[in-house]
Amino acid sequence: MGRAPCCDKANVKKGPWSPEEDAKLKEFIEKYGTGGNWIALPQKAGLKRCGKSCRLRWLNYLRPNIRHGEFSDDEDRIICTLYATIGSRWSVIAAQLPGRTDNDIKNYWNTKLKKKLFTMFPSMPFQPPLPPSNDHHTSHRFLNNSSSFNYTFSTPNFMNLDNPSQSLFVHDDHNLQSPILFPPQPPSTNLICNNIVNDNCYGYLGFQDDHQNICNSQMQQGMLMFGSTSCSSSEVEVGSCMGQIHHGNYNKDHEEKQKYQIKQEDYQTTLHDHFLGDQIQTQSFMTKNHITPLQNDLEEVKQLNFSSHLFHAGDENNATHYQKGMCSSYYY
DNA sequence: AAGGAACTCAACCGCCAGCCC
DNA sequence: AGGGCTGGCGGTTGAGTTCCT
Numbered sequence: 001m002g003r004a005p006c007c008d009k010a011n012v013k014k015g016p017w018s019p020e021e022d023a024k025l026k027e028f029i030e031k032y033g034t035g036g037n038w039i040a041l042p043q044k045a046g047l048k049r050c051g052k053s054c055r056l057r058w059l060n061y062l063r064p065n066i067r068h069g070e071f072s073d074d075e076d077r078i079i080c081t082l083y084a085t086i087g088s089r090w091s092v093i094a095a096q097l098p099g100r101t102d103n104d105i106k107n108y109w110n111t112k113l114k115k116k117l118f119t120m121f122p123s124m125p126f127q128p129p130l131p132p133s134n135d136h137h138t139s140h141r142f143l144n145n146s147s148s149f150n151y152t153f154s155t156p157n158f159m160n161l162d163n164p165s166q167s168l169f170v171h172d173d174h175n176l177q178s179p180i181l182f183p184p185q186p187p188s189t190n191l192i193c194n195n196i197v198n199d200n201c202y203g204y205l206g207f208q209d210d211h212q213n214i215c216n217s218q219m220q221q222g223m224l225m226f227g228s229t230s231c232s233s234s235e236v237e238v239g240s241c242m243g244q245i246h247h248g249n250y251n252k253d254h255e256e257k258q259k260y261q262i263k264q265e266d267y268q269t270t271l272h273d274h275f276l277g278d279q280i281q282t283q284s285f286m287t288k289n290h291i292t293p294l295q296n297d298l299e300e301v302k303q304l305n306f307s308s309h310l311f312h313a314g315d316e317n318n319a320t321h322y323q324k325g326m327c328s329s330y331y332y
Numbered sequence: 333a334a335g336g337a338a339c340t341c342a343a344c345c346g347c348c349a350g351c352c353c
Numbered sequence: 354a355g356g357g358c359t360g361g362c363g364g365t366t367g368a369g370t371t372c373c374t
Contacts, residue, residue: 016342016368039359055360056343091362106363107341 007039007050014050017057021047025054026062034058060101067099071108079105079113 013021028045035041039051047054060066071079075097082093088109090102097105 014344037359050344052345052360053343059361060342088363102362103342110364111340 007042007052011048012042012050012053013048014053017061021049022057022062025049025057029058029062056103060103065099066101068104071100071113075100076113076116079109080117083109 017025024045024047028041032044034055035044037051038055041047041051042049042054045054049057078096079093082089082096086092088106090106090109094100094102094105
């Protein structure tokens with residue numbers, strides 16, 4: 001048995017909306033609101049339309065303060081940054097661009113922006129990150145068997161061109177031919193990856209042999225996406241990555257920095273435990289405790305000007321032990 | 333000028349989470 | 354507790370438009 005239709009398909013009009021229908025819908029909603037029930041609305045408003053169609057028409061076209069037309073460079077940048085970070089979550093991206101709808105942004109990305117980026121950086125595989133898995137069995141499979149990594153991560157990256165050892169690259173594909181992570185001096189091991197998984201974040205570490213290609217492609221992407229600002233080596237904090245995302249314009253006040261600062265001590269201890277020698281031990285090295293201020297998902301992200309769900313940590317002062325690796329986590 | 337290809341974008345489809353009964 | 358319903362969302366479609374040869 002199939003799913004019950006949301007409306008009587010035979011008796012609803014489909015296709016483009018006429019000006020008369022627009023006027024009817026607009027007038028009704030301005031007068032009575034949606035009444036909290038889109039399915040019942042068309043009948044009340046005298047429209048032969050599916051409730052969902054009404055909702056879409058209102059949200060994407062008729063509601064006040066909708067902006068159509070050219071996207072600005074700033075909007076492009078925001079879309080690219082967010083897409084690289086959270087993927088095709090258009091509604092979240094739209095929430096950062098007042099007046100833009102998720103549909104508009106999705107169309108813009110699919111028809112223009114993506115092509116623009118490919119034209120500028122043809123060798124760059126520009127893929128969104130995979131949404132975090134809710135399947136903890138899947139997640140833990142990585143933790144327990146790094147050599148059989150078969151999951152698609154395709155995630156953002158950002159870098160510090162002044163000091164690549166502080167740059168974060170996270171990327172992957174099914175065939176393990178793309179970088180998992182770029183280390184400045186990669187060991188001659190095949191890919192080893194380490195995933196950090198918990199309820200609110202996941203991330204991973206890894207090495208890859210073909211580091212020159214990684215470097216080249218990721219350099220381009222890093223420049224493209226996030227500029228080349230430095231991040232602090234003494235502070236391991238969200239702020240440093242946000243600065244990069246904002247092309248150096250990021251100005252977090254001290255209090256905010258404190259709020260999101262990761263304890264250097266925790267970080268060092270953890271890395272010492274797991275980065276000795278050329279091998280990364282397959283073990284989670286970040287826990288919820290490290291990210292507590294960030295785990296309240298998207299509302300937090302919005303409040304923080306959209307980018308704080310991305311966390312980057314690096315410290316070259318302890319390079320003897322672990323400059324070969326960086327770490328990353330993504331929060332949803 | 334014509335017609336085929338490529339592009340755009342409004343609208344639809346179907347899935348899913350959350351709410352309510 | 355669980356089944357049905359709804360809103361919200363992302364992916365996809367296809368008619369209309371623009372571009373190219």
